[in-house]
Amino acid sequence: MNIKKLLIINFIVLVSFNCYANYAPNQIAANVCCKLFGNKDASDQAKQLINQARDSFGISQTENLPVKYITHKPAWLQQFLAFTWLGTWINKNSWENLSDQEQIFAAYHETAHHYLNHPLKQIYFTLGTFIASIALGRVCIPSVKSKLLACGLQTLLSATLLGLIVPWYAKLCEKEADIKAAQKLCTLGKKDIVKHQIAQLSSELDQGNNCSSLFFPSINDQVTYLQEIIQ
């Protein structure tokens, strides 16, 4: 089987699993995720915060949505403060370094990803981009006679499209989750949590740290869109 077919089958399995687990959270899906990311229970306090946020967003079947620590070692996984994919996984050390208010904001941010169905949408987006890059390659590359060169060009095309679109969409999801979390906190009368988050980000800006990455909005952008919500 060639690698293209294998990748497409992998994507389809991933999308099917995601659909199945997203629309009917269940113990089997939860166990698969725990095997992938970590199976150590988060503290009762972290669980309580996340479950409170889930209640506020009206998310049901929370007993099948794990709240665990990230215990698996890949470096990229350890970089997250927390992430949500059919449950929420938390980086223990980073989480414990947050103030109470920052933890509340982070809990609402992660739960907003769940509420907005971001994990599933991101997989669809990646799959769609990959298929589009193959289709584009079919149109543009056939004139290339050498098989090796055609394969190289297709890989380059797919990698470029994925490298541009996936981070762009990830950034959009981060912004959307921040905004949804802030709006929810404001409607619950917890505007002070959003204000604290802005103050925290602003103090980082004052220290000359406007870090942004491929996958996250810059601190300056975060301050700007959060400020619009509390006005």
Ligand SMILES: [Zn+2]
């Ligand atoms: Zn996020």
